[in-house]
Amino acid sequence: MTEAILTMTGIGKEFPGVKALSEVDFRLLPGEVHALMGENGAGKSTLIKVLTGVYDIDQGSIVLDGRPVEFSGPLQAQHAGISTVYQEINLCPNLSVAENIFIGREPRLLGHIRWSTVERRASELLRRLQLDIDVSAMLGTYSIAVQQMVAIARAIDISAKVLILDEPTSSLDAGEVGQLFRVMRQLKDEGIAILFVTHFLDQVYEIADRITVLRNGRRVGEYRTAELTLIDLIGKMIGKELEVLERLEDRPKRAQEGDVPLVDARELGRKGAVAPFSLTIHKGEVVGLAGLLGSGRTEVARLLYGADRADHGQLAVDGRAVTMRGPRSAMAKNIAFCSENRRTEGLIEELTVRENIVLAMQATRGWTRPIPRRRQDELVDRYIKALDIRPANPDAPVRDLSGGNQQKVLLARWLITEPRLLILDEPTRGIDIGAKAEIQRLVAQLSDGGMAVLFVSAELEEVLRLSHKVAVLRDRHLIAELPNDDTLDVDRVMETIASGAKP
Amino acid sequence: MTTFAEVRSRLAGTRQRRYLPLYATLALLALMYGSGVVQYEAFSDPQVVLNVFIDNGFLLVVAVGMTFVILTGGIDLSVGAVVALTTMVSATLLEGQGWPAFAVLPLVLLMGATLGFGMGCIIHYFEIQPFIVTLAGMFLARGLCYTIGTSSITIDEPFWTTMAQSKVRFGDNFISPSVVIALVVVLVAAYVLAFTRLGRNTYAIGGNPRSAHLMGLPVARTRIGVYTISGFCSALGGVLLSFYMLSGNSLHAVGMELDAIAAVVIGGTLLTGGSGFVLGTVLGVLVLGIIQTLITFDGRLSSWWTKIVIGALLFAFILLQRLITPRKQ
Amino acid sequence: MNTLVKHRLFWPVAMLVALLLSNLAFTPSFFSVEVRDGHLYGSLIDIVRFGAPLIMVALGMTLVIATGGIDLSVGSVVAICGALACWRISEQGDQNSVAGVLVAVALALGLALLLGAWNGFLVAVVGIQPIIATLILMVAGRGLAQLITDGQIITVNSSPYKLIGGGYLFTVPFAILVALAVTALAVLLTRRTALGMLIESVGGNAEASRLAGIHSRRITLMAYIVAGLCAGIAGLMISSNVSSADGNNAGLWYELDAILAVVIGGTSLAGGRFSIAGTVVGALLIQTLTTTIYTTGIPPETTLLFKALVVTVVCLVQSPAFRAKVFKGRRRRPSAPPAGPAAATTEKVEVPA
Structure with missing residues (x-):
C-alpha cells in the first residue's frame, strides 16, 4: 500500500x-x-x-x-x-x-x-x-x-x-x-x-x-x-439515534381520508431547486420530509411558503388554487415558516425577544395598527411561559439567547399568528437535547389541536416519531410518500433513499 | 419588473459588456460634439476641444485618482478639499514664506499622498465605510484651509506664472503645460492599471475582495495604495489648479468631488468596483467639458443647466450599469 | 451609576453638557434666558433656534439610515424647497397674503415629498445602492434650485413667510415650535405605531423581515419620503429666516451635518436600531459646537476641524474592528480565526452549532 x-x-x-x-x-x-x-x-x-x-x-x-x-x-x-x-x-x-x-x-x-x-x-x-x-x-x-x-x-x-x-x-x-x-x-x-x-x-x-x-x-x-x-x-x-428522548406516548397515527386537503401541491417545482412534486397536507396532520442534506428538503418547504416562487405546477389551499407571490400570500392563507437558518433568515438579532415574537403578527396588521402594549405583554408572557424561553425577559436582545431559546422565539413568532399550516425546517438542529424534546412535544400537541405541520429534519428518528406521513426526497426529487404505519421504521426509510431511482 | 429583469439578463450575458458603457459614452460625446459643430460655426475650430482640456486639466488628474478608488469599490469624498488645501498651502509657502518652487512642489504632493494614506489605513484596518472616512478627511482638509486663511492669496512666483502663461504650440493651436502633465498622468495610470500587479490587484479587489484575499493578493497594500494615489492625484490636481488660477483659496474646488465622481461614472466605471478604464474617465471629463462649452456657446441657457444635465446623465449611466451587472448573490 | 454610563445616550449628552458648561467660562450669562418685548432671548434659545433646520434634516436622515440606507440629496432638497416657496411668494401681488404663503408652502412641501419618493423609488424598486441613487439628486438638485431662482438670490418681503424661520409665537421662536412638533410627530409615528419596529427590522435583517411578511420595499420608500419632507421643512425655515432663497448655497453640506448628527446620536450607519432622541442631541451638539466656537473667540474657520475630529472619534468608537484591535488585551476570544477581515466575519457565522 x-x-x-x-x-x-x-x-x-x-x-x-x-x-x-x-x-x-x-x-x-x-x-x-x-x-x-x-x-x-x-x-x-x-x-x-x-x-x-x-x-x-x-x-x-x-x-x-x-x-x-x-x-x-x-x-x-x-x-x-x-x-x-x-x-x-x-x-x-x-x-x-x-x-x-x-x-x-x-x-x-x-x-x-x-x-x-x-x-x-x-x-x-x-x-x-x-x-x-x-x-x-x-x-x-x-x-x-x-x-x-x-x-x-x-x-x-x-x-x-x-x-x-x-x-x-x-x-x-x-x-x-x-x-x-x-x-x-x-x-x-x-x-x-x-x-x-x-x-x-x-x-x-x-x-x-x-x-x-x-x-x-x-x-x-x-x-x-x-x-x-x-x-x-x-x-x-x-446513525441510529440512541438519545434518551422521552417517548411520545401513544402517538395516534391518524389518517385523514376523504376531506379536502388543507394544502394540495400538484407538480409544484422550481428550476434548479427541486423537480416538480405533488404533496397533500391535511388538517391536524404532521408530514415529515426525509432525505439527506441537499436532497431538496428546504426547497420544498420554501416553495410551499412562497419564499421562492414556483415556476411549475399549481398549489391549492382548501381546494382553491392560489398563486404564492411571496411570504405575504402564504401568511394570508395562515401558512407559517421557520427557516433552517435562524440567524440569517429568521431572527432580527438586534431586536428584543418581545419584538421578534410580535413581528409577523405586526406585519400582517400593517404599521398603522400597532398591537397594543398590553396585548403584546400578554402574548409574549404566555409564550415565554408555554415554551419556557430563558431568560424569561421579554426585553433581552434575542442575540444573547442560546440556540434552543432562539428557536423557541421563532416558533412563538409564528404560533401567535395561529397558523393552520406550520412549516418547520430543521427546528431542532444545533440545539440541546432538552429543548429538542420540548419542541418535539410541542409539535405533537399542535397537531392534536388541529394544526397541520410540515416537519423537515435530517434526523430520521425524529421525523418518524412525529409524522403521520413521510415524504422522501433524494437528489432534488420527491421519490416516495410513505404512510407512517407500524411497518415503517428508519431502516425502511433508508432503504427507500438508497434504492430510490430518479423518476 | 419582469421586463426590466429580462433586459437585464440579456445584457448581462453579452461578452463585450465591459466595453458597453464606454461605447455609450463615446457615442454621447460624438453626438454632443456633432451637434455643436452643426449649430455653431466656431465650434469646429480644434482649439475648442483643446480649451476643454485646458479648462479641465486639473479635474482630469483628480478624476484619474478617483478612478483607482472607485475601481476597488470605494469612494473618496475628500478630493475637492485636498485640491483646495494644496492651492492654499502652495500660495502661503510661496508668497507668505518665500519658499522656492522646487521645495513647495514635493512638499504639497507628499502632503496629499500622506492624507490619502492615512484615510486608506483607517478604512482598511478599522473597517469603516470609505464614504464616512473620506468625509472626515474632507472636513479636515477644508478646515485646515480655513485655518490657514479665508481670503484668496494671489501667486506671482516666477515658476508658477511661467507654467500659467506658457503655451505648448502645434500649428495654430496650443495647450498649456498643465494639459501635458495631465495627459502624462493619464498614460501612467492607464499603464499601471493594465500592466502592473498593483493595477490588476485593484480590479481584483473591486471584483470580489474576499476572493482577492483568498487568492493571496496583498489586499491591505492595494487598498491603502489606491487612497494614497487618489490623495496624490488630488494634490497634483491642486497644483495644476493653482497654475490655472494663479491663486490659493479655501473656496477653490468646492463640489469637485461630485464632478470627479460624475466623470468616472459617465466614463463607464462601475460604482460597485471591478470594471472600468482610465480612458473612459478621460471621455467622462470631456463630456462634462463639452456640456459646459455647448452651454456657453448657446448663450441662452444658464450655467445651472450643466448640473441638471450631469444629473440626468448620471441617472442614465447608473441605470445602464444596473442593467449590465449580473445580480450578486 | 454603571447603568447610567452604559445608556446609549450617555456619551452624547455628556459631551453636550460639557460643551455647554465650557461656554459658561467665557460667557457667564450663557444660561440666562429672558423675555424681551414678549420674545424669548438667550444663547440656549439661539442654539435650538438655529439648530432647528438641522434637527429636521437629521430626523429624516435617521429613518433612512435605520433602513440601512443613506440620503445624500437632502442639502439639495433644502435648496429646492426654499427656492420654490420664495419664487412663488415673489410672484404673487401681495406678498403678505396668508393664503398665498400657505399655497407656496404647500407647493414646496409637495415637491419635497415627490423628490423623496424619487429617491425611494430608485433605492427600493430599481434597487440602486442608496449612496449612488441619492447622489443623482444631490448633483442635479442644485441645478434645479438655480433653475427655479434663475440663478439669482430671490428676496421676499412677506411677514407671514418670515414667521416660519424668524418669527415668534407665544414668545417662543416659531422654528423651535415647528422642530418640537415634528420631533414629537416623529416619535409618535415611530414609537406609537409599529413603524419604528418595522424600520428597525428591515434595517437589521432585510431577508428575515421579508420572510416574516414585512413589506420592506414600502417601508424603505416611506423612509425616503419622510426624509424628503423633513428636508423640505428645513428649506422653508432657512429661506424664511433670511427672507431669501439662494439656490447655490442654501443647505450646502447639510447632508453631511445631518449624517454626523445621526451617527453621534448612536444610530449605526449599518442600519437597525435608531434613536430619535439621540439624533436631536447630536444635532444640538453640532449647533452648540458652532456657537461655542463663535462665543469663545476661537477662529470660526476651525469648526470643520472639530467636526473632522468628532466624526473620526465617533466612527472609531462604533467600529467593532477598532474595538477588537485596541481592546483585544482585555477580552480574549478563544482561537479567533486569523484570516482577513472578510473571512473572519463569515467564519463567525459558520461556527457549527
Missing part, C-alpha cells in the same frame, strides 16, 4: 459551548479520490478549516509528506501543497480567465506583465484539463462549471499535492458533473490526492475510491467505496 501523503491524527476542535471535532483521524493517499461524508454539523467543514489553517487546531497533529505541519491560513496551506476549491467560487468574475489563473504570480519583465505569456500558459493549462475556451474572456461570462474548472486549474498550477473540493457539484447539471469528474480522474492519475466533499450519494459511488464518514464531530470509520453498500453508508451517516 502506498504511503499516505496527508495524515491527521487525534484532531480536536472546540468552540464556545460546542465540541465540533473530537479524536478525528483522517488520511489521504496520493492518487485517490477520498470522499468526506456526513450530515449537517458532522464536522466536515470544520475538519477542512482546521486542515487549511482557517481555524487553529486544539488537539492532534497533521503530517504532510512526512513532515508535521500547522498552517496559519489557507495561503500558507496552499504554498505547502494543499489547495481548496469551494462551492462558491473564490475567483474574480470581472477578470479574464487567464488572469484569474495567474493573478498575484503573473510572469513579468521589469514589473511589466507579459499578457501574451499569461494567456498562452493559461490556454495550455486548461487544455490539459480538456477545456478549450477563450482565456481572454471575462470569467463571469462562463458557466459555474467552467469557473470551477478554472479554479481547479489555478489550484493545481500553484501546488499540486492535495486538492480539496468542497461541494463543487452543488450547482452543476449532469453534463457539467461529468466534465468535472473527467478532470478529477485525470488529476488522480497524475498522482494528486483529492479530498471530495459532497452530499450527492450517486456521485460518491461514481468517483470516490474511499470514504470517511463523520458524525457529530467524530469519525465513524474509513471504508473502501466498493466494500460499503449505499444503505450502510446512509446508516453510518445518520
Whole structure:
C-alpha cells in the first residue's frame, strides 16, 4: 500500500459551548479520490478549516509528506501543497480567465506583465484539463462549471499535492458533473490526492475510491467505496439515534381520508431547486420530509411558503388554487415558516425577544395598527411561559439567547399568528437535547389541536416519531410518500433513499 | 419588473459588456460634439476641444485618482478639499514664506499622498465605510484651509506664472503645460492599471475582495495604495489648479468631488468596483467639458443647466450599469 | 451609576453638557434666558433656534439610515424647497397674503415629498445602492434650485413667510415650535405605531423581515419620503429666516451635518436600531459646537476641524474592528480565526452549532 501523503491524527476542535471535532483521524493517499461524508454539523467543514489553517487546531497533529505541519491560513496551506476549491467560487468574475489563473504570480519583465505569456500558459493549462475556451474572456461570462474548472486549474498550477473540493457539484447539471469528474480522474492519475466533499450519494459511488464518514464531530470509520453498500453508508451517516428522548406516548397515527386537503401541491417545482412534486397536507396532520442534506428538503418547504416562487405546477389551499407571490400570500392563507437558518433568515438579532415574537403578527396588521402594549405583554408572557424561553425577559436582545431559546422565539413568532399550516425546517438542529424534546412535544400537541405541520429534519428518528406521513426526497426529487404505519421504521426509510431511482 | 429583469439578463450575458458603457459614452460625446459643430460655426475650430482640456486639466488628474478608488469599490469624498488645501498651502509657502518652487512642489504632493494614506489605513484596518472616512478627511482638509486663511492669496512666483502663461504650440493651436502633465498622468495610470500587479490587484479587489484575499493578493497594500494615489492625484490636481488660477483659496474646488465622481461614472466605471478604464474617465471629463462649452456657446441657457444635465446623465449611466451587472448573490 | 454610563445616550449628552458648561467660562450669562418685548432671548434659545433646520434634516436622515440606507440629496432638497416657496411668494401681488404663503408652502412641501419618493423609488424598486441613487439628486438638485431662482438670490418681503424661520409665537421662536412638533410627530409615528419596529427590522435583517411578511420595499420608500419632507421643512425655515432663497448655497453640506448628527446620536450607519432622541442631541451638539466656537473667540474657520475630529472619534468608537484591535488585551476570544477581515466575519457565522 502506498504511503499516505496527508495524515491527521487525534484532531480536536472546540468552540464556545460546542465540541465540533473530537479524536478525528483522517488520511489521504496520493492518487485517490477520498470522499468526506456526513450530515449537517458532522464536522466536515470544520475538519477542512482546521486542515487549511482557517481555524487553529486544539488537539492532534497533521503530517504532510512526512513532515508535521500547522498552517496559519489557507495561503500558507496552499504554498505547502494543499489547495481548496469551494462551492462558491473564490475567483474574480470581472477578470479574464487567464488572469484569474495567474493573478498575484503573473510572469513579468521589469514589473511589466507579459499578457501574451499569461494567456498562452493559461490556454495550455486548461487544455490539459480538456477545456478549450477563450482565456481572454471575462470569467463571469462562463458557466459555474467552467469557473470551477478554472479554479481547479489555478489550484493545481500553484501546488499540486492535495486538492480539496468542497461541494463543487452543488450547482452543476449532469453534463457539467461529468466534465468535472473527467478532470478529477485525470488529476488522480497524475498522482494528486483529492479530498471530495459532497452530499450527492450517486456521485460518491461514481468517483470516490474511499470514504470517511463523520458524525457529530467524530469519525465513524474509513471504508473502501466498493466494500460499503449505499444503505450502510446512509446508516453510518445518520446513525441510529440512541438519545434518551422521552417517548411520545401513544402517538395516534391518524389518517385523514376523504376531506379536502388543507394544502394540495400538484407538480409544484422550481428550476434548479427541486423537480416538480405533488404533496397533500391535511388538517391536524404532521408530514415529515426525509432525505439527506441537499436532497431538496428546504426547497420544498420554501416553495410551499412562497419564499421562492414556483415556476411549475399549481398549489391549492382548501381546494382553491392560489398563486404564492411571496411570504405575504402564504401568511394570508395562515401558512407559517421557520427557516433552517435562524440567524440569517429568521431572527432580527438586534431586536428584543418581545419584538421578534410580535413581528409577523405586526406585519400582517400593517404599521398603522400597532398591537397594543398590553396585548403584546400578554402574548409574549404566555409564550415565554408555554415554551419556557430563558431568560424569561421579554426585553433581552434575542442575540444573547442560546440556540434552543432562539428557536423557541421563532416558533412563538409564528404560533401567535395561529397558523393552520406550520412549516418547520430543521427546528431542532444545533440545539440541546432538552429543548429538542420540548419542541418535539410541542409539535405533537399542535397537531392534536388541529394544526397541520410540515416537519423537515435530517434526523430520521425524529421525523418518524412525529409524522403521520413521510415524504422522501433524494437528489432534488420527491421519490416516495410513505404512510407512517407500524411497518415503517428508519431502516425502511433508508432503504427507500438508497434504492430510490430518479423518476 | 419582469421586463426590466429580462433586459437585464440579456445584457448581462453579452461578452463585450465591459466595453458597453464606454461605447455609450463615446457615442454621447460624438453626438454632443456633432451637434455643436452643426449649430455653431466656431465650434469646429480644434482649439475648442483643446480649451476643454485646458479648462479641465486639473479635474482630469483628480478624476484619474478617483478612478483607482472607485475601481476597488470605494469612494473618496475628500478630493475637492485636498485640491483646495494644496492651492492654499502652495500660495502661503510661496508668497507668505518665500519658499522656492522646487521645495513647495514635493512638499504639497507628499502632503496629499500622506492624507490619502492615512484615510486608506483607517478604512482598511478599522473597517469603516470609505464614504464616512473620506468625509472626515474632507472636513479636515477644508478646515485646515480655513485655518490657514479665508481670503484668496494671489501667486506671482516666477515658476508658477511661467507654467500659467506658457503655451505648448502645434500649428495654430496650443495647450498649456498643465494639459501635458495631465495627459502624462493619464498614460501612467492607464499603464499601471493594465500592466502592473498593483493595477490588476485593484480590479481584483473591486471584483470580489474576499476572493482577492483568498487568492493571496496583498489586499491591505492595494487598498491603502489606491487612497494614497487618489490623495496624490488630488494634490497634483491642486497644483495644476493653482497654475490655472494663479491663486490659493479655501473656496477653490468646492463640489469637485461630485464632478470627479460624475466623470468616472459617465466614463463607464462601475460604482460597485471591478470594471472600468482610465480612458473612459478621460471621455467622462470631456463630456462634462463639452456640456459646459455647448452651454456657453448657446448663450441662452444658464450655467445651472450643466448640473441638471450631469444629473440626468448620471441617472442614465447608473441605470445602464444596473442593467449590465449580473445580480450578486 | 454603571447603568447610567452604559445608556446609549450617555456619551452624547455628556459631551453636550460639557460643551455647554465650557461656554459658561467665557460667557457667564450663557444660561440666562429672558423675555424681551414678549420674545424669548438667550444663547440656549439661539442654539435650538438655529439648530432647528438641522434637527429636521437629521430626523429624516435617521429613518433612512435605520433602513440601512443613506440620503445624500437632502442639502439639495433644502435648496429646492426654499427656492420654490420664495419664487412663488415673489410672484404673487401681495406678498403678505396668508393664503398665498400657505399655497407656496404647500407647493414646496409637495415637491419635497415627490423628490423623496424619487429617491425611494430608485433605492427600493430599481434597487440602486442608496449612496449612488441619492447622489443623482444631490448633483442635479442644485441645478434645479438655480433653475427655479434663475440663478439669482430671490428676496421676499412677506411677514407671514418670515414667521416660519424668524418669527415668534407665544414668545417662543416659531422654528423651535415647528422642530418640537415634528420631533414629537416623529416619535409618535415611530414609537406609537409599529413603524419604528418595522424600520428597525428591515434595517437589521432585510431577508428575515421579508420572510416574516414585512413589506420592506414600502417601508424603505416611506423612509425616503419622510426624509424628503423633513428636508423640505428645513428649506422653508432657512429661506424664511433670511427672507431669501439662494439656490447655490442654501443647505450646502447639510447632508453631511445631518449624517454626523445621526451617527453621534448612536444610530449605526449599518442600519437597525435608531434613536430619535439621540439624533436631536447630536444635532444640538453640532449647533452648540458652532456657537461655542463663535462665543469663545476661537477662529470660526476651525469648526470643520472639530467636526473632522468628532466624526473620526465617533466612527472609531462604533467600529467593532477598532474595538477588537485596541481592546483585544482585555477580552480574549478563544482561537479567533486569523484570516482577513472578510473571512473572519463569515467564519463567525459558520461556527457549527
